[in-house]
Amino acid sequence: MRNLYIWLNILLELSFLWSCAICMKFSKFVSQQNKVLNHARVKRGWQWESLNVLEEKEVEQKLYVGQLKSDSDKQDGSIKYILSGEGTGNIFTMEEDSGKIFVHRKLDREEKSFYTLRAQAINRLTGVLVETESEFVIKILDINDNKPKFIHGPYIAEVPEMSPIGTSIIQVTAVDNDDPAAANNARLVYSILQGQAHFSIEIKSGIIRVASQIDRETKDHYHVIVQVKDMIGNAGALSATATVTIQVSDINDNAPKFQQKIYDMSIIESASVGEIVGVVLADDIDLGKNAEITYSIEEKGHFSMFNITTDNITQEGIITLNKLVDFERTIRRYHIQVRAENKYKSELNDTATIRVYVVDVDEPPVFLRKEYYMEILENATVGSHVGTVTAKDPDIANRIIRYEILQNSYSSSFEIFSNNGSIITSKPLDRETDPWHNITIAATEAQHLAHVSVVEVYIQVIDVNDHFPELQNEYDIYVCEKTKAGEHVQTISAFDKDPVIGHQFYYMIPPEEISNANFTLIDNTDNTATILTLRNGYSLQETPIFYLPVIISDNGIPSLSSTSTLTIQVCNCGTNNDKGFCRRRGLFWIFLNSGAFIAISVFSIILLGLAVIVHIKCQKSPAHFTEKGEDLKENIVKYDDEGGGEEDTEAFDITGLRHKTVMRKHKRKRIIRNDIQSMYRLSLGLGPDVTIFREFLSEKLEEADTDPCSLPPDSLHKYTYEGTGSTTGSLSSLDLSTVDIDPCLENYQGWTHE
Template sequence: MRHICTWLTILDLSLLWPCVISMNFLISFSQQTKHVNHIRVKREWSWEPLYVSEEQEVNKALYVGQIKSDSDKQDGSIKYILSGDGAGTIFTMNENSGKISVLKKLDREEKSFYTLRAQAINRFTGVSVEAESEFVIKILDINDNEPQFINGPYVAEVPEMSPKGTYVMQVTAIDLDDPAYGSNARLVYSILQGQPQFSIEIKSGIIRVASQIDRETKDQYHVIIQAKDMIGNVGALSATATVTINVSDINDNAPKFQQKTYNMSIIESASVGEIVGVILADDNDIGRNAEIIYSIEERGDYSMFNISTDLITQEGIITLNKVVDFERRSRRYNIQVRAQNKFQMELFDTAIIRIYVVDVDEPPVFIKKEYFMEILENATIGSFIGSVTAKDPDITNSTVRYGILQKKHSRSFEIYSNNGSIITARPLDRESDPWHNITVTATEAKNAAHVSYVPVHIRIIDVNDNAPQLQIEYDSYVCEKSRAGQHVETISAVDKDEPTLSLPFSFILPPEDTSNANFTVIDNGDNTATVLAVRDGYSYQETPLFYLPIIISDNGTPALSSTNTLTIKVCDCGTDNNKESCRQGGFFFKFLNSGAFIAISVFTFLILVLALLLHMKFQKNHVALTEKGEDLKENIVKYDDEGGGEEDTEAFDMIGLRHHTVMREHKTKRTIRTDIQSMYRLSLGLGPDVAIFREYLSEKLEEANTDPSILPLDSLHSYAFEGTGSTSGSLSSIESSGSNIGPYF
């Protein structure tokens, strides 16, 4: 063992650890031999350092090194066996000499070392001469890999005007070669493009600002960085990367006007708020740093104009603050405007603006914006109401002509075209139109296109020209059992005139009616009056209606009055003497409260009795015809034209449809009773004569019972009675004459 360790001291220190492993295997092998032969035999391995350079072209087996046992006598009795990584495919061993060769090209970056095992046995007995030993073949590195930048692409940002040495960013490159072997993987960085603005640290790859940079000059730089291995020596490999460095803006520029003096103009007819012109100051900064605020400094005519900032275009918009007048005021205005940075007030610029007023031919101008006038409603046609005035504002002072726009109310007025005086053209009525709104025009005589307009409001003043009237059409009643002094109705009046002219109202009876024996009127002094009964008791039968004339006067100058008639109806009012029942029931209620109710009841009862008797008689005749076996003839007549009157009945005999013995006798025309009251009398509440109705119905019932020509069918007879006063008499079919066939039901 002492000899083996002495040999290994000559080898590279990097191979010491395989030696230790080999010693462990030799110790193990010695122990195994001891157990087998029971005799301790001291044997040793010996080999050369084993290295293979990568990327070597191998056309035939290339010698690497040799391992052998110190017990090998070179007599061919020992056989060497190789196993482990790549044994037989990458590496091969001569079994007689122990020489190791490589069979193909190797790549250290793929595999940097191979671990193999060697064994020495007796060729004849197969017994191990040496214990199996493990060893390593190391692949030597060559500079065959270029550096590679990682974490790209590289983009950085740095503020403009940054001081020298300001950190920008760091770039990193790697080399796949062996960093522990020579300088193949030792990198250095340099700038190929981007100086003198930027620099880079050779070993770390940190990029820094090398000189002052201005965004307004250049806002982006493309810096090319190179990474080279072998510390940049000859034969070194390199790679490059581009770093995009954006220069961010700082607020370091003041706004600048494009010119120091601006000339603008505005017409004198421009209204307040109208745009005069636009100015623009440039700021070389960007974004928020370029935002500008415009203002007018308190110099010159600063109060005549305003300036505002357009937040989108960053323009200063000048507008008119006060009306300008070419004829009366200055014809040129001077203002000084200021453009300053929104966030850095000390960054600003100023400019002078001259604004010239341009004369225009303006339309006439009315002295007032609107006119208010008044006139009495009873004013005669041609009465003066008022006048309007307009003037030409121009220096020429042209003549003005007046007119009225033709509208609904304008036809009631006229205007003098030369002086603007307004007069009435039609009668006026305050009750129809209390106000009239017209539009007056003013036109230049020399230029009809220049027209101005002004509204004129004309109020019609009321005069007392309407007499008061009853407020409503009263539905007044007086009970038949009323007592003298009892309340009948409370009335009020209305007047179309204004209350100040008409109130208060007064209520009186006409002079010829002051001694009215039925009713009287009491003026309440509050524009109402009370109608009272004068006597006890009223008769609906004698006088159902009373007409009470009432004079209503107003308090105007002169006072006007009107006679109004109050209709008062007499009502039964029932047992409780309540007039409300009269209003609720109306005519029908009064009618039922008279004797007509009894008459209608009796008439209805007689009609029912008559219908019952007729029904019984029809049933009896039907049975008699059936017993005699007489058949009724039936004819079917078909019509296919519009009809020809009586000619259409020639197809059959109408008499055959009746019983042969039943022929109605001719009746003489009944004399009309003139003492029967008409329905008109009933409508007046006078009531019918019950006895006369009873006699009339009895006669009709007797005729029906004795009529031998009645049909054997149920029938309902209907009678109509016109009553007294009708020259036509009864319309009943029983009274019909001129036919022997009889009535049809």
């Protein structure tokens, strides 16, 4: 059975081989037939070889390329071959008789890979085309003469640290100018010369990938050298290299770490809340946001005594005081635990312990209160106790404290006992002038004067009812003559300088005035009162003014009262009985409407008469002419200027006025009334009574009738009084020393003729 199976396998194999041989022969036959058919289709009567030129081949004179030949050429020289097309003449030439083609210089395939030419075959004798013009191509065969070149450089890439193996990073690309169809001249392969430990490259595509885990904290960049070769890297291949810079980017994979596990810090006991205690720092070797840290205090130990904040610039943890500390207390060392964690991954964290020691300092005194409020009555006597301030030395030494008032505008009103801080008044107080007094008290350690604390003391002066109520205004009150009993006259109100809330004023007429009162007063119980008439009609002639006393009391403790007298004027209010008419005219108009107008007229006449008397008396002042003069007679000479020199004598001849000197006759003495008051008395308004004045005028009239020197009524003399005692004399140009003066002029001493 086994042998049969072997023989069957042998027969099957033989049959398979026989069938394959038959197929191969058939295929070869079909191929030959197709080749024959193709040659028969393209055949044109031309015969030529494969025309190729190897590039970069050195040519001394000419180099044979190939031959074109017509199948009708019998090689008897009857056919002439003509070449035309690209490079004819300078690159390619053809022998006319044989059709052989030659190249005359070195060619570069990378410049031009083929040349297209045309050939003709003509009969030399007839010039007739033996073969139609045919086009052919001369190919430039490639050699591996070009190195591959990297493009798109320089190459810089980035890959996150800890990327998985095989992660694509970057692709490098090189090109080769050789013919990719010619052997393997342009077939490139890539490899890594430097950096193989961490990176790999695909041999054909040039894609660089991660070959092992990369840690940025170990190395943050790599320079990978990549090589490319042509000819698939075989012997004789050309190569080029490029450097790929690979940056390793950071990922948040590291936890912050404190530089120390235990920190020792100190704070003075006088430190205020918010003062910095110290700074801690945790390092995170990641970069940028991945290294951002936040700090916190874990709820262990004395966590409430301190705060911690994060400085976003320096990434430091700043510890500040949250509550005041005191060395004198039992706790002088505090323990807190701080935590530093990654801002974006809280699972990445670290902790440290901080010990804070309180340092003792010599502190200034401390007042038991931040500020003091005190009260005192405004009528308190000087030396009255206001209040006490107290300060203590917070140190264990508990030194003695001294007090004083710092000078300001209110400090002079108070004094303080330096040993116990008791404040007393040193001046009387007035709430209406200063309701509050603000003073500053300083407490100083007796042994350390530099240790000073101050506190503000606000002293309120409590009001005492020490001001009497007063009328709110100075009222201008009128009552009409035709007023009826019970009519409203005026509403009055009061005020009090004491600032009592809910002031209540009470009004009344003194009891002794009620029986004689022409008016009554009604208290309105709203801090006002109303004055009413008690009778029908008032007389402006009989009683033009009434006075009404009013008692005003307040509700203070003790109650104070004052009496004010109101003036009520009677007024003729006209037909409409309008008191506003009286207010517009005033008191002076009321008197003008009465008999006082006549009295004022008489008084004015008396004053006018007194003025005349004074004028006459002034004429009798003791001024005499010291020189003799001529008689002026009844001639009138008037000068309007102060002397015209020679023109005065030319204007009027005064020779006729001169005569011998006349002796003056003695004149009887005039009687001077002593009861006539002087001008000074007149100026004071103290004039004589009418009877004496009339008697004086009668005597003067009689004296004028009996005086021989009195002037006739038809004479006109004008005199101007120049005063007495003048050292300059008259300003007139007339020389009075040469004029005889009438003896009657002696009575008018001090007067000059004008």
